Amino acid sequence: MYSKILVSCPENCHKVEGFVLGVGIHPETSPICLSALVDNAISAYGGIIQVSIFPGLEKYLINKTVTQINKIKINNFTGHSNKSYVVSKVDNIDLVEKDIRILDDKGQNTYEGRLEVRLNGVWGTICRLRNNEESAKRICLDLGYQDGKWMKEDCASFKSKDYCGTDMYRSMFSDIHCTDKDKSLNVCSKKPANKLECPHIEDAIISCSNVSKDSLLVPKGNLKLENVSKNHDNHTGRLESFTGAKHFPICDKDFDVAAAIVACKQMGYDTGEIFNDKEGRYKYAKDESNIPFAGSEVKCKGDENNLSECAMITNKIDCTHANDVVLTCTGKKGDPSGKSQIASLKQNVVTPPALGKLSILKFKINCNTKGNNIKFRGDAGSVYLVHCPANCAKEKGNISGLGMYTSDSSVCQAAIHSGVISDEKGGVVAITKTWGNGNYIGIEKNGLSSNEINTPYPTSFTVQGKNSGWDNMWRIWKENFGGVYLEESKKFKGITEKESRFNLRNKYNKKASLYAPEEIINQSSFMELGIQSYLSNSRIPDPVFEWIEKNPSHIFNERDNDTKFTETLKPMKLYTFIMRLKMTEFKEQMAFLFSTGGCFHFNIYLDKTDNLVFGDPCTTKDQINTNIMLSVNDRMIIHAYYSGTKLNISIFSEKLPKPITKHFDKTLDIVDSNMIGIGKRPDSNDSFFYGFIDFVQIYDTEIPLHKINKIIDGLNNKAKAPTGIKSRVTVDRRGCISSCTKDPTPDKPGSTSPPKDADPCNYQFI
Numbered sequence: 001m002y003s004k005i006l007v008s009c010p011e012n013c014h015k016v017e018g019f020v021l022g023v024g025i026h027p028e029t030s031p032i033c034l035s036a037l038v039d040n041a042i043s044a045y046g047g048i049i050q051v052s053i054f055p056g057l058e059k060y061l062i063n064k065t066v067t068q069i070n071k072i073k074i075n076n077f078t079g080h081s082n083k084s085y086v087v088s089k090v091d092n093i094d095l096v097e098k099d100i101r102i103l104d105d106k107g108q109n110t111y112e113g114r115l116e117v118r119l120n121g122v123w124g125t126i127c128r129l130r131n132n133e134e135s136a137k138r139i140c141l142d143l144g145y146q147d148g149k150w151m152k153e154d155c156a157s158f159k160s161k162d163y164c165g166t167d168m169y170r171s172m173f174s175d176i177h178c179t180d181k182d183k184s185l186n187v188c189s190k191k192p193a194n195k196l197e198c199p200h201i202e203d204a205i206i207s208c209s210n211v212s213k214d215s216l217l218v219p220k221g222n223l224k225l226e227n228v229s230k231n232h233d234n235h236t237g238r239l240e241s242f243t244g245a246k247h248f249p250i251c252d253k254d255f256d257v258a259a260a261i262v263a264c265k266q267m268g269y270d271t272g273e274i275f276n277d278k279e280g281r282y283k284y285a286k287d288e289s290n291i292p293f294a295g296s297e298v299k300c301k302g303d304e305n306n307l308s309e310c311a312m313i314t315n316k317i318d319c320t321h322a323n324d325v326v327l328t329c330t331g332k333k334g335d336p337s338g339k340s341q342i343a344s345l346k347q348n349v350v351t352p353p354a355l356g357k358l359s360i361l362k363f364k365i366n367c368n369t370k371g372n373n374i375k376f377r378g379d380a381g382s383v384y385l386v387h388c389p390a391n392c393a394k395e396k397g398n399i400s401g402l403g404m405y406t407s408d409s410s411v412c413q414a415a416i417h418s419g420v421i422s423d424e425k426g427g428v429v430a431i432t433k434t435w436g437n438g439n440y441i442g443i444e445k446n447g448l449s450s451n452e453i454n455t456p457y458p459t460s461f462t463v464q465g466k467n468s469g470w471d472n473m474w475r476i477w478k479e480n481f482g483g484v485y486l487e488e489s490k491k492f493k494g495i496t497e498k499e500s501r502f503n504l505r506n507k508y509n510k511k512a513s514l515y516a517p518e519e520i521i522n523q524s525s526f527m528e529l530g531i532q533s534y535l536s537n538s539r540i541p542d543p544v545f546e547w548i549e550k551n552p553s554h555i556f557n558e559r560d561n562d563t564k565f566t567e568t569l570k571p572m573k574l575y576t577f578i579m580r581l582k583m584t585e586f587k588e589q590m591a592f593l594f595s596t597g598g599c600f601h602f603n604i605y606l607d608k609t610d611n612l613v614f615g616d617p618c619t620t621k622d623q624i625n626t627n628i629m630l631s632v633n634d635r636m637i638i639h640a641y642y643s644g645t646k647l648n649i650s651i652f653s654e655k656l657p658k659p660i661t662k663h664f665d666k667t668l669d670i671v672d673s674n675m676i677g678i679g680k681r682p683d684s685n686d687s688f689f690y691g692f693i694d695f696v697q698i699y700d701t702e703i704p705l706h707k708i709n710k711i712i713d714g715l716n717n718k719a720k721a722p723t724g725i726k727s728r729v730t731v732d733r734r735g736c737i738s739s740c741t742k743d744p745t746p747d748k749p750g751s752t753s754p755p756k757d758a759d760p761c762n763y764q765f766i
Contacts (some may be wrong), residue, residue, distance in 0.1 A: 004052045006090065006669050009033035009109045011046040014168055014763035017071040020535070022060030024434035024460050025404035027081035031762040036087045039434055040381025043106020044166045047092025052464040054403035054418065056081035060414045061438030070167060086462035088383050088432035094123060098633065100142055100185065104208060105161040112207040114155060114163045115139065117172055125165040127174035127198035128205070138178040139185055140208035144634070151205040165202045171198040218242045220627070221308035223266050224338030225327065227282045235336045236275050239263055239325040241294035241307065249284065251296035251319035259310060260304040260327050266306045268340050269331035277326040284321035293317045308460055311665055314627065357679045361385070365411060367392035371431070371461035372407040380459070382433045385466065388412035390426040393447050400451040401440035407459045415463045417448040428466040436460055453537055490594055540707055545569055545698040547678055548715055556582065556679035569596055569698070572670040574643045576703040577604070578711065582635040585690040590617065594696055596673035598683035604638070605687065606630060614640070614647065615668055624664050641670055641702055650705055
């Protein structure tokens with residue numbers, strides 16, 4: 001009788017009056033979503049759950065310490081039931097990686113709303129009393145924005161809606177005081193919120209933005225003209241480039257007409273030329289000789305979008321200010337101030353940040369592992385995927401219950417007993433921790449007998465079959481799609497590749513044209529690249545080197561001793577290097593991402609200022625400083641293609657609307673190596689990278705950018721076998737787990753969808 005389905009529960013079920021029968025395991029008459037809320041399978045803001053169905057029990061007894069949650073009463077149930085069911089969490093807003101979030105009135109991730117933080121695994125709100133303004137900015141910086149402020153409106157009336165938190169979450173902190181020296185909210189001064197003065201009516205509302213109230217958020221490489229004189233559409237002035245701290249002049253050594261045109265076009269002009277400033281009218285005076293230069297020996301082809309794409313020297317510049325570059329730029333739309341190049345001044349783009357997703361814990365267990373094993377630590381509702389070996393039924397063990405088992409029961413034998421796996425093959429089982437119960441049925445099933453227990457247990461566990469929703473969920477989240485559970489229907493069938501591209505881009509709010517040429521698609525964002533993987537079927541050659549992270553919870557740090565490989569890497573003058581990573585901490589020290597032997601070899605590392613560097617860490621002349629800084633807590637893909645002396649680098653980020661691309665002309669061959677390090681130098685015990693590295697690949701041919709996510713799909717397939725029904729897929733190409741055509745219609749027994757006039761929170765199976 002065992003079966004499983006996915007169910008989506010709405011937000012705010014905690015505000016509904018209702019009854020839940022039993023805890024952990026429920027009769028079919030118990031409302032599904034209210035039961036999920038009681039069992040911690042969803043948050044107050046709803047979510048997606050798996051419902052596993054078992055034979056009915058005669059008793060559903062609760063642990064008397066849990067009798068009511070908000071308006072939901074939890075009762076015992078004694079009597080016949082045809083079916084029983086257990087629930088486990090699949091997706092909800094609580095399962096985010098970051099410990100800070102901003103939610104709207106419906107509990108959805110946003111940029112302006114109620115602030116919540118997670119402390120020791122528990123989410124709670126922030127009291128608005130006595131928080132300083134700098135703390136709002138610090139919090140928004142932690143989330144990836146550039147500025148923030150506290151809103152003065154009450155949460156109960158913000159935007160004419162109720163943004164206040166629920167009593168299911170407590171108020172965490174008040175009196176938050178940050179300074180501009182604090183690097184995260186964690187180190188800011190704060191006090192525990194007083195329950196009497198911080199009810200949820202005092203919950204703080206925050207607004208994050210990408211426009212700073214203190215200063216213009218000038219991007220590195222921003223250009224402007226200084227000492228400007230105007231003559232109709234002609235503007236003449238000293239060219240200056242923003243280095244990250246201030247604008248500084250450019251030295252005119254090797255600066256030619258092509259560079260002048262690129263610089264002027266970057267500022268919005270139609271064209272430009274070098275102005276011969278013999279009198280020094282526009283240049284710095286001699287008494288300002290201590291002012292540094294932003295660049296020298298600028299060499300452009302003329303087709304670059306901005307000057308930073310041109311080759312140039314940015315350090316050890318031997319120049320005087322008699323050599324300042326002075327330009328005359330021509331065009332009606334030109335802006336000599338540089339402000340028009342700042343995207344945040346054109347529009348305040350405030351999209352919800354990528355909070356990441358907590359990955360599910362996966363590990364192997366033996367036949368004797370019990371549900372109270374320390375590996376299963378966590379609150380009620382925690383889910384783990386475990387692999388049981390074959391032939392556990394004959395091992396010594398003890399089980400009590402059916403569907404839900406006592407915490408001291410053997411996990412693998414419980415899975416066999418329930419029918420989730422077979423004894424002959426074993427397999428993957430999902431374990432969900434849940435509240436204790438007062439009645440555990442004793443019954444013989446599938447060659448095993450369970451004990452009947454009528455004594456309350458503080459905790460229990462349930463077993464479910466592996467759900468393609470779990471596996472696909474982690475893959476989709478890693479590729480930054482977001483969890484979408486829509487079955488493929490007739491309106492998505494028979495469409496062309498261009499129509500598929502258009503529909504998928506619209507679905508994820510992309511702005512690319514339906515008929516965008518491939519070169520535009522190749523410059524699409526990190527999120528858009530995921531969609532392209534399904535539209536490209538040409539074969540990708542095997543890499544000459546490949547490393548795949550098998551443990552999603554593994555964090556690289558100084559304690560790693562197993563990321564050094566005695567593997568030979570052949571010399572290459574043409575290669576493609578691809579790597580996906582997320583830095584969790586930067587300690588202002590060199591941090592190696594990939595190394596083929598340290599000094600005098602091919603390396604990719606961060607210098608002490610967080611700049612990404614390619615080449616030899618011990619010889620300056622053999623290095624390429626990309627002047628690209630990696631952000632903390634931002635999953636990125638590094639794509640580098642090298643041929644001859646040409647190196648093209650592209651950085652894709654979850655936080656950037658489009659990739660960073662740079663081009664360099666310098667010899668950077670991979671020389672013969674028999675020692676490789678990932679996340680560290682293989683030749684010394686220092687320069688550690690702190691964070692996650694998902695994979696590293698090296699090819700001896702060119703791999704175009706639009707192939708990246710097809711590669712990622714292939715890596716996922718190597719890590720685990722595909723699941724689901726191959727002949728049927730969802731609209732985002734994931735395997736279906738239930739019938740699309742034979743499901744009972746809404747309001748019929750067994751339907752996973754409530755009728756239109758039903759209360760979705762109180763929906764039952766019958």
